[in-house]
Amino acid sequence: MRTAIVNLGGIVSGDLETPTIAGDAILMDGGVIEAVGSVPDSALKACDVVIDADGAIAAPGLIDSHVHITFGDYTPRQRTVGFLESYTHGGITTAITASEVHTPGRPKDREGVKALAVAALKCFEHFRPGGMRVLAGSVILEPGLEEADFAELARKGVKLAKAGFGAFSDPIEYAPYVQMAKRHGMITTMHTGGSSIPGSAGIWAKHVKAADPHVSFHVNGGPVAMPDEDFPVLVDETEIALQVCTAGNLRTTLLVADLLARKGRLDRLLVATDTPTGSGIMPLGMLYTLTHLCALGNMEPEIAIAAATGNNARIYGLNSGILAPRRDADVIILDACAGGSKSDALSAIRNGDIPAVAAVITDGVPRFVGRSRNTPAAINRVRVAESRIMQDFSGSSH
Ligand SMILES: [Zn+2]
Structure with missing residues (x-):
């Protein structure tokens, strides 16, 4: 055409x-x-x-790099069908999975987490709600995964790995798993901030810095932020891409954008929504966050749009x-x-x-x-x- x-x-x-x-x-x-x-x-x-x-x-088209997909165009968290198609009406043309953590009864064993990632990846290869591209299949890092498991996942096409919801007693234990995923060519992401699920521990700058993932997921909090003094640690002492999300702490979104701008490193700023979550379904979430960056943080609109498009594409290796x-x-x-x-x-x-x-x-x-x-x-x-x-x-x- x-x-x-x-x-x-x-x-x-x-x-x-x-x-x-x-x-x-x-x-x-x-x-x-x-x-x-x-x-x-x-x-x-x-x-x-x-x-x-x-x-x-x-x-x-906007690239939302933090979408809680499961299977089909359905969010179990908000009991709603058709949300992805609705997101295209907010200008979002690519949704990148935040891992399929909301899948009801999600498995936590070694074979289960692998199967979940592969199944999600394969389903969305053939399903484009509203014409949207969905990059699905992010393996949730759990204790017990081994080098051979990552090799198998990579062979089957899984490109993403997520740290943050595994059964580790201390978040510092994620580091070797993130490195294993990296060795097999995966884009690695790590929950940042207070826990979003009861029972999971808060993940602060020292944990993210030790694991050294490609992306600090919702660095502004998902939805609760880490302490202010942790932000310069990630900005100045790492090369990690810092994702700010609509469903997080707006004050620290502006804080991290300001720190990156002062350092001349806005290439590391990624805009995303972190929805659907308890905060709801937000088809206009990307537009709200880039508007907040400009109206409250004095960013030029074309720069904020780049953080919501080209920056995400570069980190995730997309051609859009x-x-x-x-x-x-x-x-x-x-x-x-x-x-x-x-x-x-x-x-x-x-x-x-x-x-x-x-x-x-x-x-x-x-x-x-x-x-x-x-x-x-x-x-x-x-x-x-x-x-x-x-x-x-x-x-x-x-
Ligand atoms: Zn999330």
């Missing part, structure tokens, strides 16, 4: 190094981006769908998250919300208003164009200008 977006009022790249791109159009073909900036008329004539952005802006040729064609169109005081998406974000999601395209396929089910309407009239496809893209069928 060949899809183009024209009449863009701006393009946010998702790349921290060059956060904006000049031009007003994007061309996608066969699930990848072909051109960003300008698209010749001859190429537009060959498109199956042309979307007129009417002055709204494009950004990479950046608008550039040959990258995955996961693109969203954002605008200021109708009835607000600002006239474009980036000004609205600076003002503390969430932007309107006016279109979501994943894998080069428009999933809806015009109006998100979850945000207010856009001020500009984003619409399908031309289509050779017998399909209603308005999203009204949802």
Whole structure:
């Protein structure tokens, strides 16, 4: 499928190094981006769908790197179906599992934790709710796992390992398990902060530093934060990516963003939601957190968007998250919300208003164009200008 977006009022790249791109159009073909900036008329004539952005802006689809998936589009924690599809209406085009820890009756034995990760991985290879990509299958580190187990998991395609919910008496004991997972090429993640499940111990900077995972999960607390004096330890004494989550402590989100900015290391800041949890289902969670970073933390919106897209993509080795040729064609169109005081998406974000999601395209396929089910309407009239496809893209069928 060949899809183009024209009449863009701006393009946010998702790349921290060059956060904006000049031009007003994007061309996608066969699930990848072909051109960003300008698209010749001859190429537009060959498109199956042309979307007129009417002055709204494009950004990479948001990557939520902390989603509590289980199986199917169902969250046992909030007893709700369809939440992932709803997240696409908040601009989230990729959900990365926080491990399948919410699966009812989740196994804790060696064979069980391996089977759970493999099963989740394999199921979501063939299931894309609302067009979203779901990176599933994160092995929950439990005592007794051995080198051979990680070799087996890696052979079966498991790419993620999670420290934090295992039956260890002291969190310091995670360190050799995280290192084992790393030796087998896995991206390793570690719960950070107070315990989120009764009986699990708090994990603070000394534990995270000793384990040295790729990502400190919800460094701002999930939902309860570690002490303030622990934040400089992770920022200054490690190279760990620091993930801030909507369902956590907002004050320490701003604290860690400020510490990283002062150090010139915003490449290590990752935005995620940590939902569904006890905090609920939050389809607009990514938009809220990046808006908070800008309105309360004085971050530029295109930088916050990079933390929610390209930064996550780099750490997790994804081909999405950046608008550039040959990258995955996961693109969203954002605008200021109708009835607000600002006239474009980036000004609205600076003002503390969430932007309107006016279109979501994943894998080069428009999933809806015009109006998100979850945000207010856009001020500009984003619409399908031309289509050779017998399909209603308005999203009204949802
Ligand atoms: Zn979590």
